[in-house]
Amino acid sequence: MSTILIIEQILNGLQSGIMLFLMAAGLTLIFGVMGLINLAHGSLYMIGAFAAAAVAGLTGSFVLALIAAMAAAAIAGVLVEMLVIRRLYATDHLDQVLATFALILIFSEGTRWVFGSFPLFLDIPDYLSGPVTLPGGIQYPFYRLVLICVGLLVAAGLGLLITRTRIGIQIRAGENDREMIAALGVDISKLYTLVFALGAALAGLAGALVGAIQSVQVGMGEPVLILAFVVIVIGGIGSIKGALIGALLVGLTDTLGGVFLPQLFKLFMEPSAAQSSGSALASMAIYILMGxxxxxxxxxxxxxxx
Amino acid sequence: MIRERTLNGLVLVLLLAVPLWAMFNDQPFTITLATRAVIFALAAVGLNIALGLGGLVSLGHAAFFGIGGYAMGILAHHAQTYTPVMELPFLIEGTKSMPVIWLVAMVTSGIAAFLIGILSLRTAGVYFIMITLAFGQMFYFFSISWAAYGGEDGLLIYVRNDFPGLNTLVPINFFAICFTILCLVLLLNGLLARSPFGLALNAARQAPQRVQTVGLDPQRLKLVAFVISGVITGLAGALFADLNRFVSPTMFSWQMSGEIMIFIILGGNARLCGPVVGAVVFVMLEHFLGGLSEYWHIYLGALLLLVVFFARGGLVGLIAGREVAHD
Structure with missing residues (x-):
């Protein structure tokens, strides 16, 4: 196994980790600030991907598609927050799990109703496709590098937003003591809607960006949602830094495990058995990590x- | 408003009457539907012991449901192919006998619940929900990549397993077996809730510090509840596999965990017959709404939202009022 393969796989792991971070950041903010478990976050991811595919199909512009993805997810997020989620803040986790599970059903079937059961495709634009040569002669898809950079930029922006701006101060204060910041004159319900919209927009962006390398279909959000939950639980709920580190850990474990564990098992097992037990362990690896x-x-x- | 106990009786009588009616009118599908409801109810009664009595919000009970299913699948698979389950360190043969399969399903899911419980109970609140979910996913992915037992495709069992003295291929007989088990488990659940253990568990959920002060270990109480809960859900899994004569990783999926939890909340959390009502209503909705529209999940979702908003005690709470659970 060569160094090139290892570096490629590390980059793949980083790319999937950083996309997970976009999902996990919203989820962890929403939980940290409002104490809400939002199972429907995966649906916002799906909505983003579908909006992007639809707009890209109509206009042919990838940038417009990304904007549409964020806008559609944010609008869906705001609607959901105002109609449903707002009534759940005071209830226990059980009701939140049930209500947001109900939202998944509604969103998934609604999307199937509008777009049909067949996957849509979102193409990578020409100026972002094709391989680039990295130092050391490694060929790597340009689009995946762009994903890593976009993700890191968003992470940096989010970090600045949380630590340097007035909104960020309010969000952090909201995590610590809701009653107090309400008493200090912050419109808490507006803040909640804003945080929800922000989280939703990030999920929508992730859905659109990943939708271009995978297919866009109903139910695409749930596997990512579970991974994002694993991420925020590893990182510590409510912590953006934790979400970033957790996301990278999960992305790297998942990708590297899938490639290298079967190879590792081949050192002391027969190839077919090594392949199956290696990939079995690899698919369980992130949950073992979380446990x-x-x-x-x-x-x-x-x-x-x- | 009627009393909860009357309601419980009514529900069980109805649940028995419908398949009997179907038998005389020669509608085997209705009997299968009722059996499905009874088995789902059993799984949810299991979860209700952890969730309702112990306050343990487990989003990973599909793990036990699936373990029960695979216990049946693996034993029956080896019996129908005449191969041993394992030869070393000692010989284990496959079997088609239901009682043996149930025992294996209950013991293995009990062991799994013990291990998962010990690790998960170190956490609380939302972390507990997530860690149980993670354990469920672990089993899910393990079953997918376990090629020896069908991997993603699952295992098909050609003939339903045997029960001494009964022809289980007759739908009403298999229903009778499942219904009897459900009644026995409900009885056990009622006794358990009123036993010193049940009372202590109830207290451990409401005020763990006080329970600790009087010298009981709340974590141990919760662990025992979690194991009992897992054992019952595992048994339901074995029955479910036998009903379909098919096991697949879907039984381990997190949607399955979610559905089991939905039965409880739909029917009424911590109510004795809440899970039964929830499972029956769910299966009926699945059948009738599923027949009306391909997109019936939308209506199901809307209905669940209504329950969360307007019927906090679930359907049982709506009908029998907000009396304290278990008298």
Whole structure:
């Protein structure tokens, strides 16, 4: 196994990790600020992807498609927040799980109703496709590099937003003490809607960006949603830094495990058995990682200690 | 408003009457539908012991449902291919006997629940939901990549397993077996809730510190509840596999965990017959709405939202009022 393969796989892991971060960031903000488990976050991801595919099909512009994805997801997010989620803040986790599960059903079937059961395709534009040569002679798809950069830029922007701006201060204050910031004159319900819209837009963006390398179909959001939950639980719920580190850990474990565990097993097993047990272990690896982190630190790597 | 106990009786009588009616009118599909409802109810009654009594929001109970299913699938698969399950360190043969399969399903899911419980109970709140979900996913992906037992395609069992003295291929007989088990488990659940253990568990959910002060270990109480809960859901999994004569990784999926939880919340959390009502209503909706429209999940979703908003105690709470669960 060559260095080139290893570097390629590390880049793939980074790329999937950074896309997971876009999902996880919204989820962790929403949970941190409002104490809400939003299972329907995967549906916002799906809405983003579908909006992007539809707009790209109509206009042919990838940039417009991305904007449409963020706008559609944010609008859906705001609607959902105002109509449904707002009534759930005071209830326990059980009701939230049920209500947002109900939202998944509605969104998935609604999308199937509008777009049909067949997957749509979102093409990578010409100026972003094709391989580039990295130092050391490694050929790597340009689009995936762009994804990594976009993700890192968003992460940096989000970091600045949280630590440097007035909204960020309010969000952090909201995580610590809701009643207090309401008493200080911040319109808490507007803040909640804003955070929800922000999280939704990030999910929509992730859906559109990933939709261009995979197919756009109903149910695409749920696997990512579960991974994003794993990420925020590893990182500690409510922590953006935790979400970033958790996302990279999960992305790298998932990608590298899938490639290298079967290879590793081949060193001491016969090839076919090694292939199957290696890939079995690889698909379980991130959940084992999460279990291990939670047993070591029950509130995640950067979560608030009780 | 009628009393919860009357309602419970009514529900069970109805659940028995419909398949009997179907038998005399020669409608085997209705009996299968009722059996499906009974098995789902059993799985949810299992989860209700952890969720309702113990306050443990487990989003990973599909793990036990699936383990029960695969216990049946693996044993029956080896019996129908005349191969041993394993030869070393000692010989284990496959079997087509239901009681043996149930025992294996219950013991393995009990062991799994014990291990998952020990690890998961270190966390609380939303972390507990997520870690149980993660364990469920672990089993899901493991079953997908377990090529020896069908991997993604699952296992097909040609003939339903045997029960001593009954022809299980007759739909009403298999229904009778499942219904009897459900009634026994409900009885057990009622006794358990009123037993010293049940009371202590209830207290451990409401005020763990006080329970600790009087010298009981709340974590141990919850662990025991989690194991009992897993055992029952595992048994339901074995029955479900036998009903379909098919096991696949879908039984491990997180949507399955979600559905089991929906039965409970739809019917009424921590109510004795809440899970039964929920499962029956769900299966009926699935059947009738599914017949009306291809997109019936939209209506199901809307209905669930209504339950969350307007019927906090579930359907049982709506009908029998907000009396305290289990008297």
């Amino acid at each position: 291990a982190v939670l047993i070591w630190r029950p509130t995640g790597l950067f979560g608030a200690r009780p």
